[in-house]
Amino acid sequence: xxxxxxIVLAVVQGLTEFLPISSSGHLILVxxxxxxxxxxxxxxxxxxxxxxxAVCVFFRNDIAxxxxxxxxxxxxxxxTLQARMAWCIxxxxxxxxxxxxxxxxxxxxxxxxxxxxxATLAGYGVLMALVDRFAPRNRDISxxxxxxxxIIGTAQALALVPGSHLWPxxxxxxxxxxxxxxxxxxxxxxxxxxxxxxxxxxxxGVVSWDLAPxxxxxxxxxxxxxxxxxxxxxxxxKVFATxxxxxxxxxxxxxxxxxxxxxxxxxxxxxKEGDPPDCPAFPLAWPRG
Numbered sequence: 001x002x003x004x005x006x007i008v009l010a011v012v013q014g015l016t017e018f019l020p021i022s023s024s025g026h027l028i029l030v031x032x033x034x035x036x037x038x039x040x041x042x043x044x045x046x047x048x049x050x051x052x053x054a055v056c057v058f059f060r061n062d063i064a065x066x067x068x069x070x071x072x073x074x075x076x077x078x079x080t081l082q083a084r085m086a087w088c089i090x091x092x093x094x095x096x097x098x099x100x101x102x103x104x105x106x107x108x109x110x111x112x113x114x115x116x117x118x119a120t121l122a123g124y125g126v127l128m129a130l131v132d133r134f135a136p137r138n139r140d141i142s143x144x145x146x147x148x149x150x151i152i153g154t155a156q157a158l159a160l161v162p163g164s165h166l167w168p169x170x171x172x173x174x175x176x177x178x179x180x181x182x183x184x185x186x187x188x189x190x191x192x193x194x195x196x197x198x199x200x201x202x203x204x205g206v207v208s209w210d211l212a213p214x215x216x217x218x219x220x221x222x223x224x225x226x227x228x229x230x231x232x233x234x235x236x237x238k239v240f241a242t243x244x245x246x247x248x249x250x251x252x253x254x255x256x257x258x259x260x261x262x263x264x265x266x267x268x269x270x271x272k273e274g275d276p277p278d279c280p281a282f283p284l285a286w287p288r289g
């Protein structure tokens with residue numbers, strides 16, 4: 001990330017956190033519109049800590065009152081307003097905490113998508129307009145009860161969806177050739193180096209499935225994928241893989257190697273760089289139109 005990106009995203013977070021819009025959603029939309037690589041969830045968490053610091057400073061008197069209220073609860077004096085607010089806030093965090101623990105990895109891997117963010121922002125915008133128009137306005141914070149806190153906390157769990165299975169960040173793939181491990185492909189030099197995903201699978205939102213003989217997995221070629229290799233010593237892994245190409249695909253020879261390496265097939269059928277794979281080795285499975 002450049003300093004410009006860091007400053008812009010920090011300002012976006014600071015402005016949107018205190019407005020009735022999704023700061024997390026805008027942290028995804030701004031890079032998407034600017035053509036930047038998505039900064040990833042760790043950066044979003046870091047700038048949210050900045051907002052948390054500002055909130056703690058601004059509401060320091062209220063926070064001190066909540067601390068006193070928690071002390072009242074521990075002392076058995078739960079009838080005070082501060083004690084009830086401490087109870088309500090504590091209970092209201094439980095639904096979001098449970099949802100975060102159970103779904104954080106899946107949300108990070110599947111919902112950091114600009115189209116999902118746009119849809120959720122629009123949907124919640126309509127919902128907020130309806131609430132602003134029709135909801136009663138005869139209650140203040142002193143009327144909040146335990147039931148209200150649980151309802152609010154459950155609704156807050158929806159905020160885990162940004163803008164309320166696409167990760168837009170791209171990495172430079174490692175070279176497939178032992179003779180050229182640094183991957184000199186010019187179109188990949190501006191991408192971040194390929195991370196050690198196996199060292200932190202939960203941090204990268206890795207999903208996996210136990211497969212039985214006959215099971216099939218289909219995925220886009222841009223998806224980072226792999227097998228665990230964790231098989232018993234007496235078991236052999238056999239996989240049948242097919243690549244399905246669109247009719248706009250052309251041959252691109254990569255200096256760092258190819259997977260699957262089709263250079264020998266291309267040479268045998270006289271295919272050159274930029275040619276469509278129109279030969280018996282790549283049969284037409286489904287004609288368009």
